[in-house]
Amino acid sequence: MLRSAGVAADISHINTKSEVKGYDPTPSGLRECLTGAEIVLIPAGVPRKPGMTRDDLFNTNASIVRDLAKACAEACPEANLLIISNPVNSTVPICAEVLKSRGVYNPKRLFGVTTLDVVRASRFVSEIKGSDPANENITVVGGHSGVTIVPLISQSGHSDISGEKLDTLVNRIQFGGDEVVKAKDGAGSATLSMAMAGARFAESLLRASQGETGVVEPTFVDSPLYKSKGVDFFASKVTLGPDGVQEIHDVGKLTSHEEGLLDACLADLKKNIEKGVKFVAENPPK
Numbered sequence: 001m002l003r004s005a006g007v008a009a010d011i012s013h014i015n016t017k018s019e020v021k022g023y024d025p026t027p028s029g030l031r032e033c034l035t036g037a038e039i040v041l042i043p044a045g046v047p048r049k050p051g052m053t054r055d056d057l058f059n060t061n062a063s064i065v066r067d068l069a070k071a072c073a074e075a076c077p078e079a080n081l082l083i084i085s086n087p088v089n090s091t092v093p094i095c096a097e098v099l100k101s102r103g104v105y106n107p108k109r110l111f112g113v114t115t116l117d118v119v120r121a122s123r124f125v126s127e128i129k130g131s132d133p134a135n136e137n138i139t140v141v142g143g144h145s146g147v148t149i150v151p152l153i154s155q156s157g158h159s160d161i162s163g164e165k166l167d168t169l170v171n172r173i174q175f176g177g178d179e180v181v182k183a184k185d186g187a188g189s190a191t192l193s194m195a196m197a198g199a200r201f202a203e204s205l206l207r208a209s210q211g212e213t214g215v216v217e218p219t220f221v222d223s224p225l226y227k228s229k230g231v232d233f234f235a236s237k238v239t240l241g242p243d244g245v246q247e248i249h250d251v252g253k254l255t256s257h258e259e260g261l262l263d264a265c266l267a268d269l270k271k272n273i274e275k276g277v278k279f280v281a282e283n284p285p286k
């Protein structure tokens with residue numbers, strides 16, 4: 001367990017040294033810290049500033065994630081890769097394309113970390129209901145950006161949240177990240193809650209890898225659910241197992257309102273995924 005956590009810490013550490021002392025993290029330093037890793041969290045890149053969308057980070061973060069994916073393909077091809085760097089809807093497909101180009105793509109071991117969306121959803125619902133967020137279990141599917149974030153409140157047992165109240169809640173969940181970016185006013189985005197979400201996901205993966213059954217987390221993975229609509233990656237509840245993805249759950253029963261949210265999600269998600277795939281085709285890792 002410590003080793004996996006250490007790998008993530010080491011990447012940040014190397015990069016911090018890089019900024020402070022001009023230490024070059026690639027390729028040998030990076031290779032050294034990645035070799036033998038079982039879980040690698042990738043939160044590298046720039047966070048957004050007020051007024052930016054996550055997609056506005058694409059130009060900077062796409063090549064950073066591509067190069068780290070290449071390093072992982074070479075140094076730890078069997079590791080579970082947990083992608084936090086935004087835009088997650090595009091950086092996960094970028095990783096997949098790089099791993100494919102190196103012949104080591106295992107769709108069961110590549111995850112976009114969307115845990116924060118359910119953490120936020122639980123918090124916002126608990127504020128409305130006066131409940132403990134730890135006891136709220138809100139399903140959020142789709143992607144990790146704006147309208148691609150689709151909370152399924154009808155499945156949460158709170159059918160009394162409806163109308164304008166529901167619209168406000170959904171919008172707050174979809175744009176909760178923007179709220180933080182605005183509040184931090186140029187100092188970055190939700191770094192600490194991202195760390196908590198990443199740690200929760202990594203912990204779940206570790207528990208599953210050690211044989212615990214019934215470990216379910218929401219995550220953005222290579223998914224069969226909407227491939228027929230040209231959407232190759234999708235976040236839904238996933239049962240984790242010793243080999244990574246064990247079972248991808250479908251979205252369940254939706255209200256007509258949620259169907260509408262899902263349609264909007266799929267349209268954007270398709271474009272975000274295609275953008276990532278095209279980037280690697282046009283800018284392959286060296």
Ligand SMILES: NC(=O)C1=CN([C@@H]2O[C@H](COP(=O)(O)OP(=O)(O)OC[C@H]3O[C@@H](n4cnc5c(N)ncnc54)[C@H](O)[C@@H]3O)[C@@H](O)[C@H]2O)C=CC1
Pocket residue numbers: 012015016019043044045046047048057061064083084085086087088113114115116144188189190191194197
């Ligand atoms: N998936 C999620 O739920 C969330 C994702 N994020 C995303 O995580 C990313 C990082 O956000 P923060 O940690 O707040 O930013 P930060 O600026 O605090 O940390 C970014 C790290 O990336 C490293 N880095 C920069 N360029 C690099 C390169 N070329 N190669 C390797 N490492 C490099 C930096 O050294 C630094 O350690 C952003 O893209 C942000 O949007 C943030 C919050 C939640």
Ligand SMILES: O=C([O-])CC(=O)C(=O)O
Pocket residue numbers: 047048054086116176177178180181189190
């Ligand atoms: O909003 C951002 O830029 C960071 C992020 O992904 C989140 O907080 O969910």
